Amino acid sequence: MERIRLGNTVFEGRNNAYLIPGDRPTLVDVGVATDSVRHDVRDGLQAAGYEVSDLEAIVLTHWHADHTGLAGELQAESGASVYVHADDAGIVAGDPEALAEERDIRDRRFSEWGIPDGPLDEVTSFLDGHDELQGDRVDVTPVEDGDRIAAGDDELEVVHFPGHAAGLSAFAFDGDDGREAFVGDVILPKYTPNVGGADLRVDRPLETYLDSLARLADQNFARAWPGHRDPIDDPAERARVIAEHHRERTRRVLSVLDEHGPADAWTVSAHLFGDLSNIHILHGPGEAFAHLDHLVAEGVIERDGTEYVAAAGDVAVDELVPVPETKR
CATH class of the missing domain: 3.60.15.10 (Ribonuclease Z/Hydroxyacylglutathione hydrolase-like)
Structure with a gap:
C-alpha cells in the first residue's frame, strides 16, 4: 500500500x-x-x-x-x-434530489441556529462558491x-x-x-x-x-x-481521547447555559469558539448544536424555540457521554 x-x-x-x-x-x-x-x-x-x-x-x-x-x-x-x-x-x-435535500436541511439548520446575517452571508457564499x-x-x-x-x-x-x-x-x-x-x-x-x-x-x-x-x-x-x-x-486509544474531548465539551456547553442563561446554538458556539469565519461558521454552531441536541434528547436541558434552557440540578456528564474502554 x-x-x-x-x-x-x-x-x-x-x-x-x-x-x-x-x-x-x-x-x-x-x-x-x-x-x-x-x-x-x-x-x-x-x-x-x-x-x-x-x-x-x-x-x-x-x-x-x-x-x-x-x-x-x-x-x-x-x-x-x-x-x-x-x-x-x-x-x-x-x-x-439528494443535493436539494442536503441544501434544504442546511437552510433550516442555519435558521434554527440563529446565525446572524453577516456570518450567514459569509458562510453561504463560501459554501456556494x-x-x-x-x-x-x-x-x-x-x-x-x-x-x-x-x-x-x-x-x-x-x-x-x-x-x-x-x-x-x-x-x-x-x-x-x-x-x-x-x-x-x-x-x-x-x-x-x-x-x-x-x-x-x-x-x-x-x-x-x-x-x-x-x-x-x-x-x-x-x-x-x-x-x-x-x-x-x-486507534482505540485515539477514539477514547476524542470521546473524552466531547465529554469535556458537554460540560462547557452546560456551563455556558448556567452562566449566561437561555441561548441559541450560535450564541453557545460564540462562547465556546469565539469569532468564526468561512467554513467554521458552519462547524462551530454545528458542534454546539450536536451537544445541545444530545442534552435535550437526554432530558437534561429543554428547547424553547431556537433557544436552549438549562435545567436545575446536577448533571451526570460521564453517563451522558460514554468513553469506550480500550484493550491493552
Missing part, C-alpha cells in the same frame, strides 16, 4: 489518498478537484509505477469534496468502479456495512462509522501487524472531526458519533490510516 499525500488549500489540513497495488489497483479517496491535487494524484500513482488508466476501483470513505472531488474524472479516464456507502451515494453521484470542488458526476456503486470489495490482491471490508458524515465508512484489511483500516475522518491524529456541522443530515449527531467511536474501539485495529495527516498506531 502506498500513501499519496495531497495538498488542500481550501479546507484544513493535508489529505491522504491510498493506492492498493496488485491485480486490481485501487485508490482509497481522491482529494479535492483542484489542479494542484490532480498533479499530486498523478505524481503519486506514477511514483508507484501506475497511471490513472490502470485503476480498476476507487473507494470513497465519505462524500466530502476533499475526499471525493476527483472521483468523476478519474473514473472517466480509467473506467474504475467507484464505491461509497449508500447513505452518501446520492450526493457523490450528484443526484439532484466552492461547488466546483465536488468535481464531475460519478457513477457510484453503493455499499453497506459488512460488504467486501475486491482491492489489490485481496479485499476490503466496509465498516460503517456514521457521525461526521452519514455514510462515513472505514475499509478494513489484514495488515502486517494485524487488522488495519482506512478510516477517512472517523478519527484523526491531531484534531477532532467535526460533528453536527459536517453533515447536517445526521440525526442525533453526537450520539451517533459516540456510538461509532465505541464500535471503532471494539474493532481493535492495529493501525488506522486517516484521511488527513499521519497514521494512527493506537
Whole structure:
C-alpha cells in the first residue's frame, strides 16, 4: 500500500489518498478537484509505477469534496468502479434530489441556529462558491456495512462509522501487524472531526458519533490510516481521547447555559469558539448544536424555540457521554 499525500488549500489540513497495488489497483479517496491535487494524484500513482488508466476501483470513505472531488474524472479516464456507502451515494453521484435535500436541511439548520446575517452571508457564499470542488458526476456503486470489495490482491471490508458524515465508512484489511483500516475522518491524529456541522443530515449527531467511536474501539485495529495527516498506531486509544474531548465539551456547553442563561446554538458556539469565519461558521454552531441536541434528547436541558434552557440540578456528564474502554 502506498500513501499519496495531497495538498488542500481550501479546507484544513493535508489529505491522504491510498493506492492498493496488485491485480486490481485501487485508490482509497481522491482529494479535492483542484489542479494542484490532480498533479499530486498523478505524481503519486506514477511514483508507484501506475497511471490513472490502470485503476480498476476507487473507494470513497465519505462524500466530502476533499475526499471525493476527483472521483468523476478519474473514473472517466480509467473506467474504475467507484464505491461509497449508500447513505452518501446520492450526493457523490450528484443526484439532484439528494443535493436539494442536503441544501434544504442546511437552510433550516442555519435558521434554527440563529446565525446572524453577516456570518450567514459569509458562510453561504463560501459554501456556494466552492461547488466546483465536488468535481464531475460519478457513477457510484453503493455499499453497506459488512460488504467486501475486491482491492489489490485481496479485499476490503466496509465498516460503517456514521457521525461526521452519514455514510462515513472505514475499509478494513489484514495488515502486517494485524487488522488495519482506512478510516477517512472517523478519527484523526491531531484534531477532532467535526460533528453536527459536517453533515447536517445526521440525526442525533453526537450520539451517533459516540456510538461509532465505541464500535471503532471494539474493532481493535492495529493501525488506522486517516484521511488527513499521519497514521494512527493506537486507534482505540485515539477514539477514547476524542470521546473524552466531547465529554469535556458537554460540560462547557452546560456551563455556558448556567452562566449566561437561555441561548441559541450560535450564541453557545460564540462562547465556546469565539469569532468564526468561512467554513467554521458552519462547524462551530454545528458542534454546539450536536451537544445541545444530545442534552435535550437526554432530558437534561429543554428547547424553547431556537433557544436552549438549562435545567436545575446536577448533571451526570460521564453517563451522558460514554468513553469506550480500550484493550491493552
